[in-house]
Amino acid sequence: MSGHGDPIPMTSRAGGALTGEAHVPGDKSISHRSLILGAMAVGETKVSGLLEGQDVLDTGRAMQAFGAEVINHGSGNWSVHGVGVGGFAEPDHVIDCGNSGTGVRLIMGAMATSPITATFTGDTSLNGRPMGRVTDPLALFGTQSYGRKGGRLPMTIVGAANAAPVRYTVPMPSAQVKSAVLLAGLNAAGETVVIEKEATRDHSERMLAGFGANLSVDDTKEGRVITLQGQPELKPQTITVPRDPSSAAFPVCAGIVAQGSDVLVPGIGLNPTRAGLFTTLQEMGADLTFENMREEGGEPVADLRAKFSDNMKGIEVPPERAASMIDEYPVLSVVAAFATGKTVMRGVKELRVKESDRIDAMARGLEACGVTVEEDEDTFIVHGMGVGGVPGGGTCATHLDHRIAMSFMVLGLGTQKPVHIDDGGPIATSFPIFEDLMRDLGANITRD
Ligand SMILES: O=C(O)C1=C[C@@H](OP(=O)(O)O)[C@@H](O)[C@H](O)C1
Numbered sequence: 001m002s003g004h005g006d007p008i009p010m011t012s013r014a015g016g017a018l019t020g021e022a023h024v025p026g027d028k029s030i031s032h033r034s035l036i037l038g039a040m041a042v043g044e045t046k047v048s049g050l051l052e053g054q055d056v057l058d059t060g061r062a063m064q065a066f067g068a069e070v071i072n073h074g075s076g077n078w079s080v081h082g083v084g085v086g087g088f089a090e091p092d093h094v095i096d097c098g099n100s101g102t103g104v105r106l107i108m109g110a111m112a113t114s115p116i117t118a119t120f121t122g123d124t125s126l127n128g129r130p131m132g133r134v135t136d137p138l139a140l141f142g143t144q145s146y147g148r149k150g151g152r153l154p155m156t157i158v159g160a161a162n163a164a165p166v167r168y169t170v171p172m173p174s175a176q177v178k179s180a181v182l183l184a185g186l187n188a189a190g191e192t193v194v195i196e197k198e199a200t201r202d203h204s205e206r207m208l209a210g211f212g213a214n215l216s217v218d219d220t221k222e223g224r225v226i227t228l229q230g231q232p233e234l235k236p237q238t239i240t241v242p243r244d245p246s247s248a249a250f251p252v253c254a255g256i257v258a259q260g261s262d263v264l265v266p267g268i269g270l271n272p273t274r275a276g277l278f279t280t281l282q283e284m285g286a287d288l289t290f291e292n293m294r295e296e297g298g299e300p301v302a303d304l305r306a307k308f309s310d311n312m313k314g315i316e317v318p319p320e321r322a323a324s325m326i327d328e329y330p331v332l333s334v335v336a337a338f339a340t341g342k343t344v345m346r347g348v349k350e351l352r353v354k355e356s357d358r359i360d361a362m363a364r365g366l367e368a369c370g371v372t373v374e375e376d377e378d379t380f381i382v383h384g385m386g387v388g389g390v391p392g393g394g395t396c397a398t399h400l401d402h403r404i405a406m407s408f409m410v411l412g413l414g415t416q417k418p419v420h421i422d423d424g425g426p427i428a429t430s431f432p433i434f435e436d437l438m439r440d441l442g443a444n445i446t447r448d
């Protein structure tokens with residue numbers, strides 16, 4: 001999906017409590033990986049609860065272009081007939097990854113050590129994002145890349161024949177880069193080692209092990225050292241995709257900021273590499289509780305109960321927590337506007353290379369709604385105005401960024417005047433049922 005349709009301006013207004021249960025869709029990170037690893041296994045992988053957002057649908061189409069069969073059985077049930085490690089066919093058209101950084105970077109890794117050539121593109125947002133962070137380590141395998149200036153898409157990748165394994169320390173906290181190198185290492189004979197100084201989401205490691213790859217993870221002074229034996233035969237799996245904590249963040253934060261609310265968001269994974277937002281909200285004094293704590297598929301899971309919180313304080317978010325909540329800073333900065341005092345977010349420069357520059361997008365939108373912010377390259381500070389104190393009334397630019405769009409819709413549920421966004425279309429990339437789900441809870445969110 002290289003373009004979007006007409007912009008969809010939207011408005012959210014305060015008024016009325018949000019109540020009931022919010023069943024959020026499947027995890028986006030795990031959905032992408034289910035399709036890609038399914039395509040690299042031999043035989044049929046069955047997936048239930050797949051996120052049917054545009055990002056994941058684009059990855060499914062890409063896997064078909066590389067020769068896998070991807071079948072939609074309805075109601076979130078999909079199957080993938082994989083072609084095996086090293087079995088990708090050369091696509092006969094350009095691979096369009098739409099809005100998805102995860103999709104394009106993981107797929108580049110997955111094809112980088114097969115002797116085939118593929119050209120990748122995306123929408124205006126994705127074509128502005130840096131790909132050098134992936135093509136630099138892929139070059140160590142012998143993979144060649146030809147992109148636009150600054151390592152931007154559209155880009156052609158020429159896969160390496162007979163790739164040698166690599167040892168690579170990821171220079172920034174990025175699960176996408178780590179995963180791209182691991183996926184490339186699958187078709188390199190010998191041991192590929194990836195080292196990350198800060199732990200990032202570990203779905204690739206867990207799922208590779210689940211598919212039968214020989215992989216070990218060691219915590220050392222150097223960091224997390226992941227060692228993968230190349231050229232395994234991956235075994236097809238039956239996967240139940242858990243609900244996405246990054247999507248859960250929106251009804252949870254909406255419940256916290258909308259007067260009188262009591263919202264239950266059931267079945268959310270609390271994998272420590274993903275759950276930083278919920279810890280942060282509790283530290284701020286938000287009325288957020290974990291009910292029915294349990295284990296599912298080896299992961300901690302809980303039902304999250306979020307109630308209107310009128311006594312939150314701004315805090316310093318520890319920078320070492322950033323990777324575990326990287327996609328949640330936009331909506332955290334909304335909650336911070338309703339706290340008293342400053343919320344200081346340091347170590348967040350990765351936000352500048354997401355679907356938009358998320359520090360800039362949130363700063364400008366919050367200012368348009370009467371909130372004072374401060375920023376530097378790596379820091380974002382929101383000056384809270386307390387419950388009832390946030391004016392609202394602005395129109396916020398979403399820059400083809402789903403999380404910016406949803407964050408400002410949450411803001412409007414607690415402000416004095418309505419909050420507008422110029423385009424809610426990108427919400428469909430990760431949370432296609434967002435509007436219906438929020439309205440069912442009682443949120444006043446409308447298309448203009
Ligand atoms: O690996 C993944 O599934 C993701 C990794 C993160 O990106 P980075 O690797 O760029 O931090 C995150 O922002 C993205 O939404 C999903």
Ligand SMILES: C=C(OP(=O)(O)O)C(=O)O
Nearest residue numbers: 099100101102103327354
């Ligand atoms: C950053 C995100 O996704 P991606 O990098 O896959 O586009 C996100 O979903 O917030």
